[in-house]
Amino acid sequence: MPRKVQRSLIQVISFLIILCIIIFLNRPQSTTKSFSWARIRYKTSSSIIPEARGICPGLAGSTKPALVVSHVTADGDATWLDPLAAHYHLCIYHVDAPADKSSKVLQVPANRGHEAMAYLTFLIDNYADIPSAGAVFVHGTRFAWHNDSPDYDNARLLRALDVKRALQPAGYHNLRCDWSAGTCPASVPAQGSLEMKLSSAVSPWSARAASDRALPAALRHLFGAGDEDVVQLARNDAVRAQCCAQFVVAQERVWQHSREEYIALRQWLLDGSDDGVARNPQSGSRAAPGDDRVAGRIVSYLWHILFARLGEEGVDLGELNRDSCPTAQDCYCRLYGRCSLTCKKPGSCQGQYAVPKYYKLPEDWEKTHP
Numbered sequence: 001m002p003r004k005v006q007r008s009l010i011q012v013i014s015f016l017i018i019l020c021i022i023i024f025l026n027r028p029q030s031t032t033k034s035f036s037w038a039r040i041r042y043k044t045s046s047s048i049i050p051e052a053r054g055i056c057p058g059l060a061g062s063t064k065p066a067l068v069v070s071h072v073t074a075d076g077d078a079t080w081l082d083p084l085a086a087h088y089h090l091c092i093y094h095v096d097a098p099a100d101k102s103s104k105v106l107q108v109p110a111n112r113g114h115e116a117m118a119y120l121t122f123l124i125d126n127y128a129d130i131p132s133a134g135a136v137f138v139h140g141t142r143f144a145w146h147n148d149s150p151d152y153d154n155a156r157l158l159r160a161l162d163v164k165r166a167l168q169p170a171g172y173h174n175l176r177c178d179w180s181a182g183t184c185p186a187s188v189p190a191q192g193s194l195e196m197k198l199s200s201a202v203s204p205w206s207a208r209a210a211s212d213r214a215l216p217a218a219l220r221h222l223f224g225a226g227d228e229d230v231v232q233l234a235r236n237d238a239v240r241a242q243c244c245a246q247f248v249v250a251q252e253r254v255w256q257h258s259r260e261e262y263i264a265l266r267q268w269l270l271d272g273s274d275d276g277v278a279r280n281p282q283s284g285s286r287a288a289p290g291d292d293r294v295a296g297r298i299v300s301y302l303w304h305i306l307f308a309r310l311g312e313e314g315v316d317l318g319e320l321n322r323d324s325c326p327t328a329q330d331c332y333c334r335l336y337g338r339c340s341l342t343c344k345k346p347g348s349c350q351g352q353y354a355v356p357k358y359y360k361l362p363e364d365w366e367k368t369h370p
Contacts, residue, residue, distance in 0.1 A: 033237065034313040035223075036230040037305050040261040042222045042268045042286070049267065050109035054121035056091035057105055060129040064089040065163045065248070070118035071140025072096045072111070076366070080142040080155050087159070088136065091126070093118035113269040113288070114296035115139055115245050119303075120266040127259040134163055136248045137303075138175070143366050145356050146244040148176045151369050152361060154246075160336040163248055168334075170323045171250035172307035174242035177331035179347025180355050182243040183212075183301075184325035190238035192216040211297035214289060215239065218298045219305075221286040222268060230314070240321035245300035253307040265302075269295055328352070 059066060067088035071078050072095050081090060095118055096111045108121045119137050123130075138154060147154045157175060166173040179185055189195040191212045200209040216233040223231040233239070272288030272295060288295040304324045308315050326334075329343040332352060343349040362368075 033234075033317045034311060035219075035233075035315050035317060036313075037219065037223050037308070037315040038256075038310050040222050040257065040264045040306075041224060042264045044264070044267040044271055046267065046271060049263065050270075052125045053099075053101075053104050053107040053109070054093065054118075054125035055104050055106070056089070056122065056126050056129075059089055059091065059126055059131070062089040062129075062131050063133060064131065065133040066091050066122075066126075066131050066135040067158070068119060068122045068135055068137045069093065069140050070095055070115035070138075075140035076142075078140060084155065084158055089131065091122055092140070093121065109266075110270060110273060112273050112292060112295070113299055114292065116269060116296055116299040117266070119245075120262055120269075123254060123262045124259060124266065127254075127262070130251045130254050132251050134167055134248055134250045135254070136161070136163065136175075138246045139244075143361060143369065145359050145361055146176065146181065146246075148178055148353050150352060152356070152365070153369065157336065160338075161248070162335060162337060165334045166248045167250045170309055171253040172304060172323075173248050173331075173335065174244075174304065174324070175246040175248065175335070176242040176244060177326075177328045177335065177349075178353040179242070179325065179328065180353070181359075182241055182325075183238065184240050184242065184347060188238070188240075190233075190236045192233050192235050192237070194235070207291070207293035207297055210289075210291070211294045211301070214294060215298055215301055218288070218302075222265065222302075237317060238321070239301065239305070239317075241301055241304050241324045243300070245303060247303055247307075249303075249307050256310060257306060265299075269299065 056066065065088055067081070067084060067090050069078070069081060069090070069092040071092055078092060078094075081092060084090065091106065093106050093108055095108050097107075099107060108117045110117060115137070122135075136158070138158070142154050143152050144154065145152060147157055149156050161175070176182065189199070192215075196209065196213050200206070200213040203209050220232050269288045272290055288298065305315060305320065308320050308323065311319075327343070327346045328349045329341055332341055332349055333339040338352065341349040341352065
């Protein structure tokens with residue numbers, strides 16, 4: 001055999017071997033796996049546990065769903081929420097407001113983890129008083145690119161939201177129906193895949209890539225207790241979920257975790273903080289990433305896991321993904337009463353939502369959309 005032909009043959013065989021290895025490593029995994037994500041087991045060695053300052057006045061005995069709002073100064077005036085008091089019991093946390101140590105009302109221990117700090121503080125400090133009608137968790141700005149409305153108006157969404165139907169049958173639902181910006185499409189790589197690791201390496205500035213890559217380790221640190229194989233995602237186990245951490249949850253789903261578990265999750269965030277608040281230097285890499293963009297996004301991927309229906313062996317990944325990604329047509333109809341829509345794809349319906357350019361609304365959007 002001529003040397004040139006032999007060299008070419010060796011190159012072809014080498015290429016095929018490498019290709020087979022890549023295909024094998026990225027082969028689809030079973031969607032019938034169950035994971036022991038039923039209880040948060042993270043342990044902190046910090047002696048600084050924040051005292052209760054997030055009590056929502058008048059919540060005990062309320063017959064309305066709680067509307068838990070994470071508001072920061074950059075969100076602007078919060079008076080857009082006032083008319084919603086007719087439908088919800090308002091619990092508005094001004095996350096970056098100066099602390100008032102004399103008060104125990106609607107405060108958070110730190111501006112950390114974005115909306116997660118307000119949400120967790122509400123769950124911790126009002127645990128016994130979660131309304132039987134459920135609770136809705138939202139950001140503090142009225143108009144935002146991720147609000148699943150043709151004009152991106154959260155007030156419009158919350159007025160239309162049918163909380164009772166939204167909680168059927170799973171007891172939890174993200175407020176988004178359109179699949180864009182989430183991990184529901186099958187084309188989105190699994191969090192621990194080689195593709196995601198490569199994406200994170202070539203785009204180190206991307207908080208989404210960094211948080212997706214960090215999710216498997218975060219699940220291990222939060223839910224693991226020695227036998228971490230039962231909580232560890234395999235390379236191609238994809239967690240499918242909607243984005244943006246606005247959701248509705250039933251009382252019984254909140255209560256399937258103890259108050260101490262929510263404290264542990266909040267402490268995981270605080271332990272990883274680099275601003276000196278409840279810093280736990282001994283926790284090392286088991287605490288949340290120091291980059292707040294990454295830490296906050298990781299928690300945004302945890303809510304549907306926390307509030308998933310638990311089986312005998314924990315959380316079934318296939319069921320979790322199906323519950324988290326209903327078709328847009330079904331979602332719009334059940335949550336907002338937008339039925340008889342034209343929906344040519346499972347993840348979108350005509351005229352309901354479109355990602356704005358650069359994931360950002362024009363600066364004059366609120367003025368032009370009263």
